[in-house]
Amino acid sequence: xxxxxxxxxxRQLVDQNRQGKKIVAVTVETGKLAGIVPEALSFCLxxxxxxxxxEQVVVTLNCVDGEALCACGTSFKVSEPFQAxxxxxxxxxxxxxxxxxxxxSFEIEDEDE
Numbered sequence: 001x002x003x004x005x006x007x008x009x010x011r012q013l014v015d016q017n018r019q020g021k022k023i024v025a026v027t028v029e030t031g032k033l034a035g036i037v038p039e040a041l042s043f044c045l046x047x048x049x050x051x052x053x054x055e056q057v058v059v060t061l062n063c064v065d066g067e068a069l070c071a072c073g074t075s076f077k078v079s080e081p082f083q084a085x086x087x088x089x090x091x092x093x094x095x096x097x098x099x100x101x102x103x104x105s106f107e108i109e110d111e112d113e
Contacts, residue, residue, distance in 0.1 A: 003036060007044035010103050011052050022109040023049065025058040031098030032079045033066040041101075066098015 014023055026049060030036050042061045049057040065077040070085035071092035078098060084091055 003040040003044045004048070006036070006041060006101050007048040010045060011048045013103050014049070014106050015052065018106070018108055022055065023053050023057050023106060024109050025060065025107040027060040027062065027104040027106070028101065029062045029064060029104045030101045031066050032063055033081055033095060033098040034101050035099075036101060038063055062104065064098065067096045068093040069096055 010026065010028060014026060026045065028041070028045065030038065030041065038061055042059055045059045045061070046057065049059070065079050067075060068078045068083075068085075069075050070088060070090060072085060072088040072090060074085050074087040075096075076086050078093075078095070081095070082091065085093060
């Protein structure tokens with residue numbers, strides 16, 4: 001279950017940059033071609049962040065389509081690895097995005113709250 005490894009890596013990034021402040025929310029973006037089960041990653045993030053910071057953290061997970069460039073020159077969106085080119089119906093393509101998982105943002109509690 002590599003979702004837990006991603007969750008732990010994201011927790012480390014947040015911890016390194018939170019400047020000792022309370023974390024309120026975390027937004028993560030994952031490509032549909034990253035091989036991630038979104039529900040599993042969301043669960044792992046919620047669990048890992050709560051254990052690390054002691055409080056409930058709102059987790060938002062955005063899943064985005066990938067993009068590919070076909071041998072015929074067509075650029076198109078892909079949501080699964082074996083998707084054919086909409087122009088030539090071919091499968092000779094290079095995936096150019098959609099395999100990434102990254103921390104998009106995190107929100108810290110305002111000191112006035």
